[in-house]
Amino acid sequence: MTKRQPDLSVFETLESEVRSYCRGWPTVFVHARGSRLRDENGRSYVDFFTGAGSLNYGHNDPALKRALLDYIEADGITHGLDMATAGKRAFLETFLNLVLRPRELPYKVMFPGPAGTNAVEAALKLARKVKGREAIVSFTNAFHGMSLGALAVTGNVVKRAGAGVPLVHGTPMPFDHYLDDRVPDFLWFERLLDDQGSGLNKPAAVIVETVQGEGGVNVARGEWLRELAGLCHRHDMLLIVDDIQMGCGRTGAFFSFEEAGITPDIVTLSKSISGYGLPMSLCLFRHDLDVWEPGEHNGTFRGNNHAxxxxxxxxxTYWTGNRMEKQTIARGEQVEQALHMIRDEHPHLGAAVRGRGLVWGMEFADRHRASAVARRAFDLGLLVETSGPEDEVVKLLPALTVGAEELDEGLRILARAVRETT
Known part of the structure; x- marks a missing residue:
């Protein structure tokens, strides 16, 4: 059968030049189920992108789809702002009973808007209101969103440049391993905090990702995170963990900070919290931090009842018991082993492998190779993206529900892509 070229003309002529993912995957997708997508030519692709981590349970999960269809067919509330609805009540009760209470997490839940950047903006705004201070500390290679407040605590120079205005009130500090362990952790940061002549305005909060996804799959050690939590406590700063991409089981446990044994003051969640790729975000914070006045922070689409x-x-479906966590860890070991084999097969590439759970990255010494590998992977039927400040890392985000055989299929395609681009 002769496959026709995809008709991309309307996207190229009408849609803004800001589009990005479709440039690397020039086809028209029409169907998705589990860890596979199919384009209009009938070609199947293994998905190791999963909506940038928004589809931890794969595409069109049957249990989630059935619940949504039943709700729609019963004419359940779709749009509700922050009104009390049956859908919201069911979610809050379930989230309390299956997530917060078993982990003894003392959080209230805020629905700040549909996207992760909305949750970050709410977290920063709340921290400043609580502490009465403006400065926020973030970390090198961090990514927290594309709105102005989130960009101010984001490291990527290209994304920051798009703001068009000065990005103020944010100060970057070195992330774990940033200085190749030549300097004791937080030596510089704490010295600035202690020195009245340092010029550092005392921060209201510190915001951190336990694994920097967009920054290049940089994994913070548990001891580093514990030291950071202690520093925040000593200096009266709130600790915000951005769990937008790494939460909801991506690293194994439901929250990515659980393994480190810390309890952040504020947590942001989005992406896979809806489970189905529907827009939804949460800002979680300690009860004593709930100093909002009614309506002080709101938004029209903060009550997505379908989500x-x-x-x-x-x-x-997935968080009653610890089955999902155990499966994610097991699948992660499968990925790690495969990536080490690819690395060892091509020692001249100087590749480095890092990750946790089911987020993994392979960094290449040649900064252009990752993009070439991703392009070749697409040609071979695998969707992977790149990350890092120079797109030097091939980033893998398989669905947590991916089967062992399907995961192996995608990893074999990746191995071939690396082999054919050397």
């Missing part, structure tokens, strides 16, 4: 329904179904 509440699928989020509830996702929690009930």
């Amino acid at each position: 509440f329904v699928t989020a509830t179904a996702a929690l009930e």
Whole structure:
């Protein structure tokens, strides 16, 4: 059968030049289920991108889809701002019983808007309101969103440049391993805090990702995170963990900070919290930090009831017990082993492998190779993206529900892509 060229003309002529992912994957997708997508030519692709981590349970999960269809067919509330609805009540009760209470996490739940950047903006705004201070500390190679407040605590120079205005009130500090362990952790940061002549305005909060996804799959050690939590406590700064991409089981446990044994003051969640790829974000914070006045921070689309329904179904389906966590860790070991084999097969590439759970990256010494590998992988039927400040890392985000055989299939395609671009 002769495959026709995809008709991309309307995207190229009408859609803004800002589009990005479609440039690397020049086809028209029409169907998705589990860890596979199919384009209009009938070609199948293994998905190791999963909506940039928004589809931890794969595409069109049957249990989540059934719950959503039943709710829609019953004419359940779709749009509700922050009104009390049955869908929201079911989600809050389930989130409390399956996530917060078993982990003894003392959080209240805020629905700040549909996207992760909305949750970050709310977290920063709340921290400043609580502490009465403006400065926020972030970390090198961090990514927290594309709105102005989130960009101010983001490291990537290209994304920051798009703001068009000065990005103020944010100060970057070295992330774990940034200085190749030549300097004791937080030596510089704490010295600045202690020195009245340092010029550092005392921060209201510190915001951190336990694994920097967009920054290049940089993994913070548990001891580093514990030291950071202690520093924040000593200096009266709130600790914000951005768990937008790494939460909801991506690293194994539901929250990526659980393994480190810390309890952040504020946590942001989005991406896979709805379970189905529907827009939804949460800002979680200690009860004593709930100093908001009614309506002080709001938004028209902060009450996506369809997302509440699928989020509830996702929690009930996958987070009753620890089966999902164990499976993610096991699948992660499968990925790690495969990536080490690829690295060892091509020692001249100087590749480095790092990750946790089911987020993994392979960094190449040649900064252009990762993009070439991703392009070749697409030609061979695998979707992977690149990350890092120079797109030097091939980043893998398989669905947590991916089967061992399907995962192996994607890893074999990746190995071939690396082999054919050397």
